[in-house]
Amino acid sequence: MGFFDGYDIAVSGMSAQRTRVNITSSNIANAKTTHTEDGGPYKRQSVAFQEIMLNQNKKTNETSFDNNKDSNQVNLRGVGVKSIIEDDSDPVMRFEPSHPDANEEGYVAYPNINPVIEMVNLLEARRSYEANVTAFSTHKNIDVKTIDIMKA
Template identity: 40%
Template sequence: MSFLDSFDISASGMSAQRIRLDIAAENIANVDTTRTENGGPYIRKDVVLASYGKKTTFANALRAARTGSSVISTGKRGVRVAGITDDTRETKRVYNPTHPDADVNGYVEMPNVDVTKETVDAMSATRSYEANVTALNAIKMMTQKAMDIGK
């Protein structure tokens, strides 16, 4: 694995975490949306992440490092957004007979969004993004130090 692969891995992680943060913000913004284009309450969205690139075991990586071969460094690696799915949990029913979307019994179907969970997801995405930035900066510093050695 070359040091440039490390840049790709960190960059893909930052991109994936940005999308996670965007989806958490969208979910929070729609916490009170009772009517969508599809005719029902907003349904919470979730991000599915997946790795991509050549997969290798630790034993193969160790063997490649010992022999000096570049078996591992073929193709880009990192993380990608495999999809954005709808949450399957039921929506909440709240009694509010004055609401324009209330049914004949006075209940309104509310989105299945939990603001606390979305806040935790947003914090997790932010911390993961920061970890990728830290790794990227460490790689950059190592590269600069290596170039200084060559002077």
């Protein structure tokens, strides 16, 4: 394990959760959007995460310690965004005959977004982001203490 590997893992988690916060915020902001460029109501989106290999493309300097690595050693992993998924659920139909997007029967199609669920998702993403920040800070503090000990 390299000196910066802990940082890379925490940063991958922060990046993934930042995307989740942005998508969830977009869902909340568009909860009442009845007309999009595609012609229908806004469709709720969610984020699918995947495990990713970190530092695959980086060339590392091999040292005598690296040559003694066990062949069964697991590669460094992080988290990334696999895809943004659009919800295929039916829109919520509300009777509002005076609305400009009402159909012939007077119903307006609203996105199937529950603001309470979106707020819970937002809080969960924020807490996960904060946990990654804490891991990053803890790793930094350990490194600073290690350098201080080495100086003494």
